[in-house]
Amino acid sequence: MNKLIPFWSILKKDMKNYYLKPPNISWGIIFPIAWTLMFFIRSETAVNIRSILPGVMALSVLFGTTSMLAVTITFERRSRSFERLLLAPISLNLLMLAKTTGAIIFGVINAFIPVIFASFLTDLSNINWIAAFLSVLLIAVTSTFLGLFIAVSVSEVFEAQTFSNFFRFPMMFLCGLFIPIPNLPVVLQPLSFLLPLTYGADILKTAINQTGFIPPWISFLVLLAFSLFLFLMSTRNIQKKWIY
Amino acid sequence: MSSTIIEVNRLSKYFGNLKAVDEISFSVNKGEIFGFLGPNGAGKTTTINMLTGLARPSSGSIYIAGEDGIKNIKKVQQLIGIVPDESNLYDEMSGLENLIFCASLYGLDKQKSEKRAKQLLAQFGLDNTGKRPFKAYSKGMKRKLTIAAGIIHQPQILFLDEPTTGIDVESARQIRQLLQELNHQGTTIFLTTHYIEEAERLCHRIGFIVKGKIVRIGQLSELMQDAQKDNIVEFTLETYCTELQNALATEFPETNVTKAEGEKIRISSPERIELMPFMKFFAQNQVPVYEARVIRPSLEDVFVKITGIELSEMKKEREGRKK
Numbered sequence: 001m002n003k004l005i006p007f008w009s010i011l012k013k014d015m016k017n018y019y020l021k022p023p024n025i026s027w028g029i030i031f032p033i034a035w036t037l038m039f040f041i042r043s044e045t046a047v048n049i050r051s052i053l054p055g056v057m058a059l060s061v062l063f064g065t066t067s068m069l070a071v072t073i074t075f076e077r078r079s080r081s082f083e084r085l086l087l088a089p090i091s092l093n094l095l096m097l098a099k100t101t102g103a104i105i106f107g108v109i110n111a112f113i114p115v116i117f118a119s120f121l122t123d124l125s126n127i128n129w130i131a132a133f134l135s136v137l138l139i140a141v142t143s144t145f146l147g148l149f150i151a152v153s154v155s156e157v158f159e160a161q162t163f164s165n166f167f168r169f170p171m172m173f174l175c176g177l178f179i180p181i182p183n184l185p186v187v188l189q190p191l192s193f194l195l196p197l198t199y200g201a202d203i204l205k206t207a208i209n210q211t212g213f214i215p216p217w218i219s220f221l222v223l224l225a226f227s228l229f230l231f232l233m234s235t236r237n238i239q240k241k242w243i244y
Numbered sequence: 245m246s247s248t249i250i251e252v253n254r255l256s257k258y259f260g261n262l263k264a265v266d267e268i269s270f271s272v273n274k275g276e277i278f279g280f281l282g283p284n285g286a287g288k289t290t291t292i293n294m295l296t297g298l299a300r301p302s303s304g305s306i307y308i309a310g311e312d313g314i315k316n317i318k319k320v321q322q323l324i325g326i327v328p329d330e331s332n333l334y335d336e337m338s339g340l341e342n343l344i345f346c347a348s349l350y351g352l353d354k355q356k357s358e359k360r361a362k363q364l365l366a367q368f369g370l371d372n373t374g375k376r377p378f379k380a381y382s383k384g385m386k387r388k389l390t391i392a393a394g395i396i397h398q399p400q401i402l403f404l405d406e407p408t409t410g411i412d413v414e415s416a417r418q419i420r421q422l423l424q425e426l427n428h429q430g431t432t433i434f435l436t437t438h439y440i441e442e443a444e445r446l447c448h449r450i451g452f453i454v455k456g457k458i459v460r461i462g463q464l465s466e467l468m469q470d471a472q473k474d475n476i477v478e479f480t481l482e483t484y485c486t487e488l489q490n491a492l493a494t495e496f497p498e499t500n501v502t503k504a505e506g507e508k509i510r511i512s513s514p515e516r517i518e519l520m521p522f523m524k525f526f527a528q529n530q531v532p533v534y535e536a537r538v539i540r541p542s543l544e545d546v547f548v549k550i551t552g553i554e555l556s557e558m559k560k561e562r563e564g565r566k567k
Contacts, residue, residue: 001351009348
């Protein structure tokens with residue numbers, strides 16, 4: 001059997017059916033656009049816009065991807081159509097990759113919304129776009145798998161959104177995007193290094209403003225490790241909870 | 245109908261300390277419709293979930309079309325079709341899109357999927373509604389489309405969990421007809437139901453499951469024979485009276501004479517009942533007889549006898565399911 005057929009088919013269905021569901025529009029599209037505009041309008045100089053760009057990009061990815069999985073998985077669980085996918089002759093890993101690829105693409109696109117806004121307001125030269133793209137991609141992969149982990153742990157869409165915020169908001173303030181990690185209270189600093197967004201944001205800072213402080217290769221490795229851990233935990237939870 | 249296509253041995257499923265399925269063993273022959281009958285909570289759905297890969301057995305073995313149904317479940321899933329007890333297709337997608345999507349899950353390319361989907365829509369009488377979203381379908385139409393989705397990849401075996409529960413009489417009749425057609429085309433059908441009359445109409449063999457245990461498996465005729473200890477003949481008379489019943493009992497002491505509903509009398513005997521002496525008796529006593537009928541047990545009688553569950557309990561359950 002050609003595994004690409006079900007993979008592409010699941011991905012296409014999710015993009016068509018769920019990407020414009022209200023929870024996705026509010027958390028995944030409107031929210032990132034709103035804070036992009038809010039930060040950019042509040043910033044008085046072009047330098048400020050460029051300095052906050054990594055943070056806004058990282059948060060756009062985080063909110064977009066985690067919302068997506070909360071919708072695609074929990075909607076289908078509630079209507080029992082997810083059972084149909086579990087009963088198909090495709091491996092659980094392939095199924096989960098198909099379910100998450102759409103969210104990853106959505107997250108990457110979301111990340112470049114602030115870039116488009118910024119391009120009208122400031123000079124975006126001397127940016128390492130390859131590193132920026134790779135970091136956006138890795139943030140998208142990690143936060144998608146975080147979204148998957150959350151979606152697998154709950155049964156309703158609203159629970160998924162609430163549970164997502166439990167991770168998203170602390171991450172916003174502890175990952176060094178708006179408050180540099182050395183400026184955080186000493187007790188909170190170790191916590192920052194337990195958050196995947198810290199590493200993604202640091203690569204973005206290096207790529208855009210050369211202000212990151214963790215060697216990029218370490219951040220890439222840590223993000224890959226987070227992704228793998230969250231993916232394996234999610235598939236393990238699915239096998240435990242849904243193939244009972 | 246001789247080679248075995250499903251072989252289940254000492255299959256059990258525990259939920260904590262609760263034994264939902266208790267060491268059941270049975271086999272299903274290729275090309276037959278096998279009915280799995282039992283009240284709610286008997287273990288029917290858990291069994292079907294274990295056979296299809298949605299639940300992991302606690303112990304025992306499953307072989308489907310020669311494949312190990314526990315170790316090689318993904319291989320088995322390619323050979324089987326599953327119709328769950330609830331229609332679980334995608335609300336936002338049309339009937340046609342749903343079928344094409346389901347076909348793609350089994351690796352069918354777009355061209356083949358579309359051709360097969362259109363063919364099934366026509367076969368199931370849904371060709372005029374193929375472009376309508378699934379959420380706009382009636383319950384009966386949803387059920388039909390869910391069955392069509394279950395056979396989109398032309399499986400060898402179709403598992404159906406309560407296929408006609410909660411739908412109108414006409415749709416249920418059409419679905420039963422479709423299942424018979426499918427079976428005639430060679431598909432083996434494993435059906436769980438708590439509608440006894442449905443099992444009676446459709447199934448070649450039936451297994452009764454109660455509290456997680458299989459209490460009896462057999463062909464319909466065998467089960468009927470077991471349930472019928474006595475031969476019974478029922479006479480419909482112009483008027484019934486106790487004197488006539490007593491006179492019959494005196495005249496035919498080797499039989500048991502009872503009153504049936506309305507103006508009817510039932511004669512039962514462990515031996516075959518010859519009609520002529522009774523007809524002579526009625527003629528001599530100038531009792532007009534309008535009908536003489538041999539009474540055979542229904543599957544409901546068999547069910548009650550085998551499971552000890554009263555029909556009233558089954559009816560209550562049925563009503564509950566409909567709601």
